[in-house]
Amino acid sequence: MNFKSHSFFRYSLLFVFSFFFFVSCQEQEVAPISKGDDGQVFAVDTEQSELPYLVIDTQGKEVLYEPAVPATLKLYKQKKLVQTQTITLEFRGKTSFRLSDKKGYNVETVDASGAGVDVSFLGMPVEEDWRLIGHVVNLKEKSLQDRSLIYNYLGYELSRRIGKYASRGQFVEIEVNGEYQGVYFFCEKLKRDSKRIDIKSLNASSTNLTGGYILKIDKADAGPEHSGKPNSYFMNNWEDDARYTAANSFRSRYDILKKEITFPAYQAPYHPDQYLETYFLYEYPKAEEITAAQKTYIAGYVDQFERALINDNFTGTTRTYTNFMELSTFVDFFILTELTRNVDAYRISTFLQKDRDGKLAMGPIWDMNIGFDEGGRIPMNDWVANYNKYVDKDPWMVPFWWPRLLEDPVFRQAVKLRWQALRGNELSSGAMQQVVDDAVQVLNKNGAVARNYKRWDQGLSVNHDQAIQNLKTYLTARAAWMDGKIGAW
Numbered sequence: 087m088n089f090k091s092h093s094f095f096r097y098s099l100l101f102v103f104s105f106f107f108f109v110s111c112q113e114q115e116v117a118p119i120s121k122g123d124d125g126q127v128f129a130v131d132t133e134q135s136e137l138p139y140l141v142i143d144t145q146g147k148e149v150l151y152e153p154a155v156p157a158t159l160k161l162y163k164q165k166k167l168v169q170t171q172t173i174t175l176e177f178r179g180k181t182s183f184r185l186s187d188k189k190g191y192n193v194e195t196v197d198a199s200g201a202g203v204d205v206s207f208l209g210m211p212v213e214e215d216w217r218l219i220g221h222v223v224n225l226k227e228k229s230l231q232d233r234s235l236i237y238n239y240l241g242y243e244l245s246r247r248i249g250k251y252a253s254r255g256q257f258v259e260i261e262v263n264g265e266y267q268g269v270y271f272f273c274e275k276l277k278r279d280s281k282r283i284d285i286k287s288l289n290a291s292s293t294n295l296t297g298g299y300i301l302k303i304d305k306a307d308a309g310p311e312h313s314g315k316p317n318s319y320f321m322n323n324w325e326d327d328a329r330y331t332a333a334n335s336f337r338s339r340y341d342i343l344k345k346e347i348t349f350p351a352y353q354a355p356y357h358p359d360q361y362l363e364t365y366f367l368y369e370y371p372k373a374e375e376i377t378a379a380q381k382t383y384i385a386g387y388v389d390q391f392e393r394a395l396i397n398d399n400f401t402g403t404t405r406t407y408t409n410f411m412e413l414s415t416f417v418d419f420f421i422l423t424e425l426t427r428n429v430d431a432y433r434i435s436t437f438l439q440k441d442r443d444g445k446l447a448m449g450p451i452w453d454m455n456i457g458f459d460e461g462g463r464i465p466m467n468d469w470v471a472n473y474n475k476y477v478d479k480d481p482w483m484v485p486f487w488w489p490r491l492l493e494d495p496v497f498r499q500a501v502k503l504r505w506q507a508l509r510g511n512e513l514s515s516g517a518m519q520q521v522v523d524d525a526v527q528v529l530n531k532n533g534a535v536a537r538n539y540k541r542w543d544q545g546l547s548v549n550h551d552q553a554i555q556n557l558k559t560y561l562t563a564r565a566a567w568m569d570g571k572i573g574a575w
Contacts, residue, residue, distance in 0.1 A: 119131075120133075120165070122141075122160070123165060123166045124167045129264050129266040130537055132259065132533075132537075133533055134164065134532075135533055135534065136164055137258060137528070137534050138163055138257075139162040139165075139259050140160070140162075140218075140259070140261070140272070142158070142159050142160075142173075142191075142260060143157060143158050143263060144156070144157040144262075145157070145158070146263075148317075149191075150316075150317060151315075151317055152176050152320075154174035154194060155174060156174055156175075156200065157173050157175045158170065158173070171205055172196050172197065173193050174194045174196055175191055175262075176191065177192075177320075178192045180305050180327055183321070184322070185222060186220075186221075186224060187225045188267065190220055191217070192215075192217060194214055202214040202215075210274065211282075213279055213282065215274075215275035215277055216273070217255075217273050217274070218272055219238055219271045219273065219455075220270045221233075221235055221455060222455055223546075225542075230546050231455050232454075232460065233549075234458075234526075234557050235269050235529060235538065235550075236522065236526065237426075237454040238255070238454045239255065239257065239525055240458075240525065241422070241428070241451060242254075242451070242454075244422065244518065244521065245418075245449075245450065247513075247517075248418060248422075248512050250415075250449055251282065253274040253450065254274050257269060257270075257272075257525070257528060258271075259537065266537070267541070268538035269537075269538040276450055277370070278300060283370075283437075283450065285297060285299075286298045288380065289375070290375070290377050292380075295383040296442050297441045297444060298370070298440060298442055298444075299370060299371075299384050299440045300370035300437060300439050301366045301367065302437055303434065304435055306326060306328065306331075306335070308320065308323055309326070309334075326355075328355035328356050329355050330351070330352055330363075330367075334367055335365040335366055335368065335373075337351040337352075337363055337365050337366075338388070338485065339389055340364075340486060342361070342364070342483045342486050343486065344396050344490065356481055360481050361480060361482075364485040366388065368381075387410065387440065387446065388446065390410055391410035391446055394406040395407040396490070400494045405494075410445055410446055411446045412445045412447040413497070415448045415449055416497070417497070417500050417504050418448075418504065420471070420491075420501060421501065421504065424564075425513070425564060425565065425568065426451075426457045427457050427459075427464075427466075427564060428453070428454055429456060429457065429463050429464060429473065430453055430456060431470060432471060432484045432487075433482045433484045433485070434482050436448075458561075459556050459559075463476060466564070469571075471484060471491075472484075474489070498572075499575065502575050505568065505569075506573075509565070509569065518561050519558055522561070
């Protein structure tokens with residue numbers, strides 16, 4: 087080979103190598119690094135999204151079910167850091183925690199010493215207790231609840247529109263310890279507060295025992311003796327859900343059939359007769375703070391209400407059960423539960439309250455993740471209140487209150503008047519469709535739906551557009567069905 091040929095061959099090889107090196111570098115630069123204006127590297131490129139983006143960092147500590155671990159929360163809008171807050175973080179939920187790969191979180195805002203401090207996020211009233219709630223995604227079983235991503239937002243928004251407080255919140259995207267977690271609903275914890283459940287305070291020195299109280303009909307919480315156990319314990323502690331004690335709750339005198347219960351309370355979890363029982367958990371004052379006198383008072387008050395509800399003669403005009411309950415709150419709770427078809431309501435995830443010198447009131451509503459068009463167990467053309475007709479001996483059945491109330495012409499007439507008034511305005515089909523459209527527009531225009539399902543649609547074949555259409559079709563059909571049933575009362 088002569089000198090010119092050798093040089094040509096050498097420079098040709100150099101050109102080919104340089105070309106492929108250039109192409110390789112270009113390919114590596116396809117995925118740009120997304121950063122906040124403070125230099126924080128994001129786990130995902132949020133592009134031009136206007137949706138708040140939360141970066142949570144526990145500084146290497148494992149997130150536990152309990153106790154909460156210290157962390158830092160940074161809140162960005164359009165990649166601009168707008169808030170930095172010291173928090174504590176822990177996993178939340180019971181069944182959802184065990185089944186979902188996409189975990190929910192409890193967030194408490196704290197100061198440098200670790201003491202709780204009231205803070206405002208995204209324009210919401212100041213408080214220290216917050217929730218990050220995502221939809222349930224089970225990758226092993228290829229199952230998913232709430233493909234729309236908006237069930238909780240939608241239910242709570244409808245509640246507020248009819249004048250009933252529900253947890254305020256906003257859609258956000260989050261990452262935890264450098265891992266993108268997707269779309270969440272960042273919202274208020276339900277608790278006593280002038281801007282949340284607005285009832286009077288009650289403590290050990292209070293002389294007026296009439297309130298305020300917050301009760302829950304729900305699965306029991308794991309006791310404080312389990313704090314610090316590994317997450318593996320809480321992934322399998324099903325028995326704790328049904329472990330009711332005199333310390334955390336009181337039991338209704340009556341079973342789900344309105345009969346007086348003759349067997350002892352507080353038996354072993356999932357005993358054969360548990361399905362007959364209804365327990366009321368102490369939410370406020372907390373179980374560890376409520377006094378014996380307060381326990382006696384609130385249990386006695388609920389018992390008076392229940393006895394009156396059972397004994398009132400509905401063929402006459404006199405009602406005594408309404409002396410113990412705010413009828414309008416029961417009416418609105420019924421309407422919201424039935425419209426959203428929340429099959430968890432009435433029997434779990436159900437809040438009640440009693441203010442000082444006031445009556446028993448229902449609400450706020452909570453936990454919509456298996457409602458609307460995706461909720462099962464009962465037919466589309468029946469009341470959720472009739473759950474017990476379709477489910478046999480669930481450990482958590484619907485209390486007798488609701489089937490009994492549906493027997494009462496006074497209650498039915500109150501529902502009819504309220505429902506028909508709402509259908510002409512706040513709960514018209516057009517108004518409800520607009521709530522859905524507005525929420526979906528926010529998520530879609532900011533690319534959040536695509537990013538969420540890029541993370542979580544692993545063989546689930548999610549069609550978000552179809553999920554939204556199904557939800558809108560459901561709302562129209564369910565409301566029309568309720569029009570027919572309620573209109574005939």
